Amino acid sequence: MILPRRSATVLATLMLFCSTAFPSLAEPIIIPNIKADITFDGELNEPVWQQAKHVSVNIVNYPYENTPSPVQTDAYIFEDGTQIYFAFIAQDPNPEKIQAFIRDRDDAFSDDIVGIKLDTFNNHRLAYKFFVNPYGVQNDGIDNEMTSxxxxxxxGIWDANGKVTEHGYQVEFAIPYRELNFEESDDIKTWGIELLRLYPRDKVLRIxxxxxxxxxxxxxxxxxxxxGFEQAKIGKNLLVTPSVVAKVDEERDVYQNEDWQSDNDAELGLNVRWGITPDVMLNATINPDFSNVEADAGQLSVNKTSALFFDEKRTFFLDNSEYFSSPLNLVYTRNITDPDVGAKITGKLDKQTFGFFMTKDNFTSLxxxxxxxxxxxxxxDESYSGALRYRYDVNENLSFGLTSTMRSADxxxxYVNAIDAKYKMSVSNTLIAQVLTSDTEYPVALYEKWCSNGSAQDECYLPSMINKNQGSFTDQAFNLEFEHDSENWLFKTKYLAIGEDFRADLGYLPQVDYNEFTTTINRTVYSDDTFWSEMIFGGEFQTSHNDDGDLINKRSSISxxxxxxxxxxxxxxYSHEEQVGLRYDPNLSAIDDNTSLFELDYVDLYMSIQPRADLMFGxxxxxxxxxxxxNDRKGELIEFAPDLIWNITTHLELELMHVYAELEADNDYVYRENITDFRLTYAFNVNSFLRLTMVYNATxxxxxxxxxxxIDSNYHDNLSTQLLYSYKLNPQTVFFLGYSDNSIxxxxxxxxxxxxxxxRTAFLKLSYAWM
Structure with missing residues (x-):
């Protein structure tokens, strides 16, 4: 599957990326404790900024290797026991070239931005990131070293603002301690910090x-x-967010030309977040909702062999979600589709990190x-889903983890249990291992949906369902990875083995009876004084077999x-691949003599360019x-996906993406699929916008x-539209009003x-965060 990416955002996000290492040898930055009132207007005219700790941000460490910055940036820091304050003065000799627009939050990583990365445990495992663009648009997230x-x-809920000046721009923001996990005590605390400025011009400089x-x-x-931070306290740290979602749904059977059937629904919801201590958090939720608020991006679906993956968007699942991460994706919460209630506790005590949640879902998707x-x-049928994650950090270089997940219905x-370990052998070399086991039972109705037992041998459309009506079944999985990542060389090798009867229904592991060996090697070359800044030459070899040793895939590629x-x-x-097709007889799990083996050669291409601050092509x-x-045959594929992001004005943005795929075999086309994704957004200010979304799929x-x-029909057309007004005082105090429909x-x-x-649906969502 090929989908375009927002290249500037991808590049900027990579620049903010992290993994593992050792403590800084520099003198620590001492943060003063000062009581002062701040008006977040970007003016920086309060006297307290003269007393704050000053830090120069003057080193370009990407794409250049620690060279002097061409622009001057000054940062100022202080704290008052309840939050930590930051101000940046970002000078620019050509302020008219500042690349910044009024956008929705988290959508400005490709802009001129300044901000921080903050490791509050100073253990090089997780880092918060908080960034602000010149208009005060907030961007935040979390980097997870354990999973890279x-x-x-x-x-997070925090205050920020910015202002463009005749000499550049300046911003000020404050991070409340209630938004951070840290060890509370009256002692001096040591946190990790990096102060950053992204400066996108001809190249994007990480300063x-x-x-x-x-x-x-x-x-x-x-x-x-x-x-510093001796007086840092989180206070009561209780956040209660009630919500109401009201909607009017209308549906009709267009095949029978029936009349509209209407259904009105209003549902109350509640999210509660309580910081029991600064490093232990309790979350609870009733009726979390996201389905009517944001449209998922269109994805190609014809002739695909894997279930599609979508991002999580619900606050309950996103809070401290990194605490549940492990080498394999065992906790994919989009599988929890419509939960009534849920509870979660996460925390860190000394060298131990833990997380546990349990939810009740109205039905079970898998x-x-x-x-x-x-x-x-x-x-x-309604179901219960839960996950437990525990990690023990022996030291900076060695960690052990335990993961358990469960899903249960009538x-x-x-049930899945897994143990894992990560060992940093040296600065550049890392070893990761994980061993898993599962115990599963399917209901008879699910088995009968895919299988019939009218003969001595059950006939199953899905081979993985064969004999899955005989009680519970168990199996194991194993993952081993080694990575060498240095200035000029990247070498990675991975072995993954997933047994035929292994299931991880709460996670995203769409392949079983699958054994894969992958080796990747890349050579990176940097340049500080040419038109290009970085080149990577790479190669990869991958082979996969089933448990019986039958070949599934063998691929070699150069990049x-x-x-x-x-x-x-x-x-x-460029890739050369040997790949089997689907089974002749799906009732047989064998691959040899039950599939065709195809030799394939193909080229993947991605390019992007931003010739102007307001225009990006991909x-x-x-x-x-x-x-x-x-039809089990070899064909010729053409897939291409152009995309355009045009900031027509400071407030108005157009995103347009088109994906086209055509498969040809035996001198004629087999199918043609087109997806057009159109999004027009007008941002009134940093808190509110109006967005029109249209996704058209024609096959x-x-x-x-x-x-x-x-083929029942030679063509299948689908048009989804949504008009959404969004007002966000903060990420949880929101007002959404919208209309969506679907046509076929x-x-x-x-x-x-x-x-x-x-x-067609009209919907309203209102929530308010009580702090």
């Missing part, structure tokens, strides 16, 4: 107060230390896995990536051989070139090619 992932999904060692992939581990394909499904359960002028990125990958594509899985099947299937068209709807509405 960074997320912008978490939202910092610290130098970075490129042989150490963990940037969080190289932070400066700051000390992924039915396999080694060749997976499908989403559901059990029409005649159904799935080339370059970052150049106009914030440009060019990435090309393009991704795949061209070459592919498998027509439905055209060639009935003359699909010999192995019966195919030959079964009517002879005339015309979209017909089959669903």
């Amino acid at each position: 992932q960074n997320s912008n999904l978490w939202d 910092s107060n610290i130098e970075l060692d490129r042989n150490d992939p963990c940037w969080t581990c190289q932070m400066d230390e700051m000390q 992924i039915l896995p396999g080694n060749l394909y997976s499908l989403p499904d559901e059990i029409n 005649q159904y359960h799935n 080339y990536t370059i970052w150049g002028p106009w914030q440009s990125l060019f990435d090309v990958i 393009f991704s594509s795949r061209i070459g051989d592919s498998i027509d899985y439905t 055209d099947y060639n009935s003359n070139n699909n010999p192995d299937i019966i 068209d195919n030959e079964l709807v009517g002879e005339k090619k015309e979209l017909k509405q089959n669903q």
